[in-house]
Amino acid sequence: MAKQAFQQWYWSDWFGDTNVARLDPASRCVWFELLGIMSQEGTFQVSDDVSSLARATRVRETVMEKALQKIEEKNVAKVIENNGVYTVISRRLERETISRQQKTERQRRWRDGQRDAGVDADVDVLETSKKHDTRARYSETYKEKYIKENPDVERLIAAEAEEIVNLHPRRSDHRASVRAVIDAVWREADRGMPPEAALRMLRSRTVAYAEAVREWPPGERRYIKGALAWYQNGCYADDPATWRQGKEAETPFSGNHEVVL
Known part of the structure; x- marks a missing residue:
């Protein structure tokens, strides 16, 4: 079992991404470390200065600086710099987060519709989604x-x-x-x-x-x-x-x- 949650779900997808394949080995390692941080925090982005990101991913600051540049150049992720603070945004994780939010909203609307139709709306939505x-x-x-x-x-x-x-x-x-x-x-x-x-x-x-x-x-x-x-x-x-x-x-x-x- 992979240690990182994102690797359990999307191992072949993440490693098969063509933009990721274009990264040099060091930058690729940094990118997967950043993905691990995002997965653990349950978000699609991570923000910090270079030194903090380097410590979090266990690499040198020079390696981190080069990796951030390559990640942006190869369109692996969106990298935004503001006063020395870098924000790395995974577009795919962002899309998946939005999709989950939309699914939750659809479930809410469906349950509200059932309530309006006179159906018992106290049924647990999560339990319902296991069956359908x-x-x-x-x-x-x-x-x-x-x-x-x-x-x-x-x-x-x-x-x-x-x-x-x-x-x-x-x-x-x-x-x-x-x-x-x-x-x-x-x-x-x-x-x-x-x-x-x-x-x-x-x-x-x-x-x-x-x-x-x-x-x-x-x-x-x-x-x-x-x-x-x-x-x-x-x-x-x-x-x-x-x-x-x-x-x-x-x-x-x-x-x-x-x-x-």
Whole structure:
């Protein structure tokens, strides 16, 4: 069993992230230490000065300074500096935190709706969620109602999803990728965006990502995210500015590749 909670849940996902793979070994070690701190504190960000962050992650200050620079350069996380205090924000953990909050709100609304309908609302929501996927039920109810009112929308979404996947710069399992796009459409619809608008957003973000990675240096293009993971993990919601890289290849990591901590 992994010691860190985030490693228990997302071991392969975190280590398979293409932006993380572009970090040098020392910066990668620092990043996973920072993720461990965020996980233990139950938050998606950590803030402190360089010396404190270095002590918390058990590295030298010079290593921490370089790691923060690389983490931002490689778009692994958002790094904000203010008067010597650095705030490191994991975009993925931020999205997952927001999703959990939205799920809690949906559960509350569902229970309130049951109360209004005269159903006993004293049933423990957590106990109920063990037997039923509340989020899926809420989403499926919305989806079924929308499809009933718009019979052609399901066929439209499936056809658009095929086209969107074909626009992605790195193909993976095609059928699974199409399914991931369809799921993303209904996920965004569940958050209040009309399915047609969600399709337009996914198409424009996919095109923007494809255009951005064309400018990446040849040595960096192997780190382009595959379509399936890109849609499943909600990477389309990232700031498009984080996808752009310089045209000149970066100088390879110097030294004998030893990690000095």
